[in-house]
Amino acid sequence: MAHHDQFPPQQQEPPGLTGAMDPTPDHGEASYQGSGRLSGRRALITGGDSGIGRAAAIAFAREGADVAIGYLAVEQEDAEETARWVREAGRTACLLPGDLTDESFARGLAQQAADALGGLDVLVNNAGYQMARGTSIDTLDSADVDRVIRTNLYALLWVTQGALRHLPRGGAIVNISSIQAYEPSGTLVDYASTKAAINNVTVNLAGELGARGIRVNAVAPGPVWTPLQPATQDAEHLTEFGANVPLGRAGQPAEVAPAIVFLASERDASYVSGTVLGVTGGRPVF
Numbered sequence: 001m002a003h004h005d006q007f008p009p010q011q012q013e014p015p016g017l018t019g020a021m022d023p024t025p026d027h028g029e030a031s032y033q034g035s036g037r038l039s040g041r042r043a044l045i046t047g048g049d050s051g052i053g054r055a056a057a058i059a060f061a062r063e064g065a066d067v068a069i070g071y072l073a074v075e076q077e078d079a080e081e082t083a084r085w086v087r088e089a090g091r092t093a094c095l096l097p098g099d100l101t102d103e104s105f106a107r108g109l110a111q112q113a114a115d116a117l118g119g120l121d122v123l124v125n126n127a128g129y130q131m132a133r134g135t136s137i138d139t140l141d142s143a144d145v146d147r148v149i150r151t152n153l154y155a156l157l158w159v160t161q162g163a164l165r166h167l168p169r170g171g172a173i174v175n176i177s178s179i180q181a182y183e184p185s186g187t188l189v190d191y192a193s194t195k196a197a198i199n200n201v202t203v204n205l206a207g208e209l210g211a212r213g214i215r216v217n218a219v220a221p222g223p224v225w226t227p228l229q230p231a232t233q234d235a236e237h238l239t240e241f242g243a244n245v246p247l248g249r250a251g252q253p254a255e256v257a258p259a260i261v262f263l264a265s266e267r268d269a270s271y272v273s274g275t276v277l278g279v280t281g282g283r284p285v286f
């Protein structure tokens with residue numbers, strides 16, 4: 001999508017599926033060209049079935065990495081499509097369905113990935129959940145808030161704890177934050193707060209893990225066309241999705257993946273840790 005086009009009104013139940021989206025997102029299937037940036041690395045990408053996670057999986061595979069993908073069981077068709085692209089790039093894909101709000105599953109996920117891939121070098125904490133609600137804080141419901149915080153913050157900590165039993169010197173963690181950490185929307189107060197927390201955790205872990213030679217960074221996307229949007233925003237809001245950023249349009253998952261590759265790559269980002277890279281279409285991340 002070269003310039004701002006209105007998205008057709010559409011709605012899905014969370015977590016949403018790629019096949020029901022109009023237009024189909026661009027995950028770099030036809031465009032991403034690798035150059036060995038992640039040669040021989042083994043990566044776990046949570047929420048790697050769709051959206052930004054799928055684009056990262058395709059890019060990682062074309063950069064030479066084997067990829068394990070976490071996702072919800074109801075997203076099986078999306079996960080299989082991502083795995084197909086990873087295998088087409090000549091790399092190993094491993095599918096790990098399960099609910100990250102379940103502490104024991106989340107804590108064990110990195111072990112499953114390491115068992116399947118023979119080790120683990122890169123963790124991308126990409127799974128996330130939001131639900132737009134009214135603009136008043138009165139409309140916050142505890143069960144919703146709990147799901148948002150467990151998915152975006154608790155699970156990130158649990159998966160990371162598991163991964164740190166495997167990540168070697170030269171390993172990397174990339175957390176997916178959001179423009180919402182900087183410019184929070186009234187309709188996403190709980191979600192935005194978890195993204196601010198993820199930035200804070202990123203800096204904190206970079207401090208702790210530097211001595212182990214493990215780099216920790218975050219990518220903060222702006223509005224990106226993924227299943228999360230039709231599954232969690234109202235249909236009307238979507239028609240203007242992305243129109244209010246300086247570049248005047250929503251981004252595609254394919255436009256976020258290169259930032260994740262950069263931060264994951266020991267070749268390109270060996271001295272980059274504790275930072276947040278904005279991919280926002282022009283909105284500020286400071």
Ligand code: NAD
Nearest residue numbers: 047050051052071099100126127128178221223224226228
């Ligand atoms: P997406 O729906 O394609 O990906 C999110 C994934 O999270 C889902 O595919 C699902 O597999 C996973 N997930 C959610 N709840 C889970 C659970 N309980 N257990 C296991 N997996 C679970 O949407 P996306 O936009 O690509 O989202 C990826 C990340 O990008 C999220 O962290 C999101 O907050 C962030 N983000 C997205 C946007 C955007 O505009 N799309 C903007 C800023 C940040």
Ligand code: MG
Nearest residue numbers: 015049050075
């Ligand atoms: Mg999905």
